[in-house]
Amino acid sequence: MHMRATKKRTDELIARLIGDDAVPVVGIIGDRKHVSEFEISSKIKQDIQVTRNILYRLHSKNLVSYKRVKDRKKGWYVSYWTVDKKRVKDLIDDFKTKELEKYQERLKAEEEYLNNYYICKNICVRMNFDDAAEFSFKCPECGQVLDHQNNERTIEVLKEKIKELRA
Numbered sequence: 001m002h003m004r005a006t007k008k009r010t011d012e013l014i015a016r017l018i019g020d021d022a023v024p025v026v027g028i029i030g031d032r033k034h035v036s037e038f039e040i041s042s043k044i045k046q047d048i049q050v051t052r053n054i055l056y057r058l059h060s061k062n063l064v065s066y067k068r069v070k071d072r073k074k075g076w077y078v079s080y081w082t083v084d085k086k087r088v089k090d091l092i093d094d095f096k097t098k099e100l101e102k103y104q105e106r107l108k109a110e111e112e113y114l115n116n117y118y119i120c121k122n123i124c125v126r127m128n129f130d131d132a133a134e135f136s137f138k139c140p141e142c143g144q145v146l147d148h149q150n151n152e153r154t155i156e157v158l159k160e161k162i163k164e165l166r167a
């Protein structure tokens with residue numbers, strides 16, 4: 001359960017920072033050290049140039065490190081890749097902290113105006129009582145009269161998110 005959650009977080013982070021195509025690359029390297037770029041290339045079924053591009057993108061954020069070793073028989077260089085687990089963990093922690101702050105701020109704002117939110121039927125705006133009163137309870141975008149909104153469900157969802165992030 002915990003491992004799966006970590007994997008999910010790692011995947012999300014990699015997708016967000018580097019791109020969806022980098023997720024399987026990190027997965028293939030995994031916990032191993034010095035994984036050949038050719039092995040990665042064959043496992044993600046991409047040619048070596050595409051694979052290298054993804055690896056360099058990961059490297060630009062210091063998520064992976066590599067060694068270049070000359071293949072004595074063939075005379076060319078092959079790079080071998082390792083995921084920097086510590087860096088990945090630090091970035092996830094950092095990301096979690098920021099997300100947590102964001103959700104806590106939103107929760108505070110929602111709780112401050114419990115059952116005192118207003119929303120436009122056309123979904124242009126959603127605002128608290130004070131802001132809605134300033135606009136005379138009319139949507140500043142389309143002029144519709146704003147509907148009162150019970151925000152208990154929103155508060156529940158935010159609390160769930162916070163619980164999840166803290167787990």
Ligand SMILES: [Zn+2]
Nearest residue numbers: 120124139142
């Ligand atoms: Zn509107």
